[in-house]
Amino acid sequence: MSSEFEIIDRYFKKKMKQTALGVGDDAAIINIKKNREIVISSDMLVENVHFLKNTNVARLGWKSLAVNLSDIAAMGAIPKWATLSISLPKINHNWLKEFSKGFFKCADQFGIDLIGGDTTKGPLTISITIMGEIKKNKSLLRSGAKINDDIWVTGQLGMASMGLASLQGTLKLAPSLKVKCIKALETPTPKVLIGSHLSRYANSCIDISDGLIQDLKHVLKASTAGATLLLNEIPCDPFIHASKKYQFALNGGDDYELLFTAPKKHRLAIEKIAKKTKTATSIIGVITKNTSLKVIDQKANPYYLTQKALITLPNLKFLIKHPSHFLALGFGVGLSKKAPGTLGTLVGIPIYLLISSYSFSIQMMMAFLFTIVGIFICNQTAQALKVKDPRAIVWDEISAFFLMLVIAHPLLNPLKIFELFVLFRIFDIWKPFPISYLDQHVGGGLGIMLDDYVAAFFALLIYFSMQ
Incomplete structure (x- = not known):
C-alpha cells in the first residue's frame, strides 16, 4: 500500500512558479510583495452532498479548485497558492491520477502553486484553501x-x-x-x-x-x-x-x-x-x-420569488429511478402538487389496518423498521433533490402517523382514526417549539424524520388526555 508521502510525491508534487518553499517540508514559505494583502478562502466538497458519486474524476479535480478560485476572483484578488487535503475511503491510483490531472489543468491555467495539504482515510472529501494577493485596502466586499x-x-x-x-x-x-x-x-x-x-x-x-x-x-x-x-x-x-x-x-x-x-x-x-x-x-x-x-418582467409586472433552492418537482422518472425515491415519496403521493404531506399521512392508515391483527410487539417492530429505513431513504432522496427537506418526501408523515396508530391502537374505529389524523396534521403544520427548532436545525434524514415524530408525540399527548 502506498504511503501518504508516496502519494504526494507521485501525484501532487509539482514545480513551484511563485513560491519560496512548497510541498515536501513541514510548512510552505511564500513571498508577499510590498503593499499587498493576502486573501484566503476555504471550501470543502463531500461526495453525494456537493458532487454525485459517478462524477467524472478529472472534472472533479478541476471543479474542486475552480470553485475556490471563484471566491478569490470575487474579492478582486489574484489567486496564487493553494493547499489540498483529501480523505479517501481507500487508495485508488487511477482515481488519484485522474483527479490530479484535472486539478493541475486548472492550476496551470490560472497560475496556481500547490504548496501543501494532507491525505487521510475516510469518506471521500476534498478540502482546499486558496490564497491570493491584492493591493492593501482594495478588496471588494x-x-x-x-x-x-x-x-x-x-x-x-x-x-x-x-x-x-x-x-x-x-x-x-x-x-x-x-x-x-x-x-x-x-x-x-x-x-x-x-x-x-x-x-x-x-x-x-x-x-x-x-x-x-x-x-x-x-x-x-x-x-x-x-x-x-x-x-x-x-x-x-x-x-x-x-x-x-x-x-x-x-x-x-x-x-x-x-x-x-x-x-x-x-x-x-x-x-x-x-x-x-x-x-x-x-x-x-x-x-x-x-x-x-x-x-x-419587461412590462414591469412583479415576478414572485420562491424560497426554495430549486423549484423542480420530482417527476415519475425520478420516482421510479431508485427504490429510496419510491418509498420516500410515499409510493407516488409525494408527487402531488397539493398537500403531499396530508396525502402521505393518509397512506399510513391502510398500512396500519393491514397489520392491525398482529401482536403489539410485531407492530412496534415494524414501526421501528420504518423509522430506521426512513432516515436512510429520506436522506438519500433529499440529497438527490439537493433540498434540505423537500415537500415531496412524505415517508416521515407515513411512518410517524403509523407509529401513532400503533400506540393509540384505534383498531377499526373511524372516529378515533380521524381524531388522531387531525391532531397530527395540526402539530405537523403548526410546528410549535421544539418542533420548529428541530425542523430548522437538524439536517439529513434524521432531521426530516425527527420533527414529525415530535409532532406525533404532542398529538398523542392531546389524544390520550381527551380519552
Whole structure:
C-alpha cells in the first residue's frame, strides 16, 4: 500500500512558479510583495452532498479548485497558492491520477502553486484553501453596494443547475443542451481575469454559488440596501426563456459567475475590461434605497420569488429511478402538487389496518423498521433533490402517523382514526417549539424524520388526555 508521502510525491508534487518553499517540508514559505494583502478562502466538497458519486474524476479535480478560485476572483484578488487535503475511503491510483490531472489543468491555467495539504482515510472529501494577493485596502466586499449602482453578472446563469436536474432525471433537455449544461456543472470557469480588474470600478462583489437571488441577498443585507432585477435582462439559455423555467437562473446555484455592483459612470470602463478579458457581462438591475428585492418582467409586472433552492418537482422518472425515491415519496403521493404531506399521512392508515391483527410487539417492530429505513431513504432522496427537506418526501408523515396508530391502537374505529389524523396534521403544520427548532436545525434524514415524530408525540399527548 502506498504511503501518504508516496502519494504526494507521485501525484501532487509539482514545480513551484511563485513560491519560496512548497510541498515536501513541514510548512510552505511564500513571498508577499510590498503593499499587498493576502486573501484566503476555504471550501470543502463531500461526495453525494456537493458532487454525485459517478462524477467524472478529472472534472472533479478541476471543479474542486475552480470553485475556490471563484471566491478569490470575487474579492478582486489574484489567486496564487493553494493547499489540498483529501480523505479517501481507500487508495485508488487511477482515481488519484485522474483527479490530479484535472486539478493541475486548472492550476496551470490560472497560475496556481500547490504548496501543501494532507491525505487521510475516510469518506471521500476534498478540502482546499486558496490564497491570493491584492493591493492593501482594495478588496471588494459584499458590504460596498451603493444606491443606484448597476447590478452586473458575468456569463450565463442556470446552466449548472439544469445540468444537475438532468442528471437527477427531473429535467429533460435536448442532447446538445444537456452536454453543455453538465459541462457547466462539472467544469465551471472562474472569472479570475475580470475579477482582478474590478476593484478599480466596482463597489461590491460576490460569486454566484448558491444562486443569483440567494447571493444577491447577501450583498443587500451587508450593504443595507435593496434591488430591482429585470427578469428579461438576466443572461440565460434560450431554453429558460422559452419554457419560463426562470427558477434555474434565479435560484439554481453552482454557476460560479460574478455578481458585482458599480456606479453607472463606470459602464464603459467595465465593458472595455470585459472585452479585453473575453468575459460576457450583463447589467441586470439596480441597487435601491428600499431594502426589498424585486424581480420585474419587461412590462414591469412583479415576478414572485420562491424560497426554495430549486423549484423542480420530482417527476415519475425520478420516482421510479431508485427504490429510496419510491418509498420516500410515499409510493407516488409525494408527487402531488397539493398537500403531499396530508396525502402521505393518509397512506399510513391502510398500512396500519393491514397489520392491525398482529401482536403489539410485531407492530412496534415494524414501526421501528420504518423509522430506521426512513432516515436512510429520506436522506438519500433529499440529497438527490439537493433540498434540505423537500415537500415531496412524505415517508416521515407515513411512518410517524403509523407509529401513532400503533400506540393509540384505534383498531377499526373511524372516529378515533380521524381524531388522531387531525391532531397530527395540526402539530405537523403548526410546528410549535421544539418542533420548529428541530425542523430548522437538524439536517439529513434524521432531521426530516425527527420533527414529525415530535409532532406525533404532542398529538398523542392531546389524544390520550381527551380519552
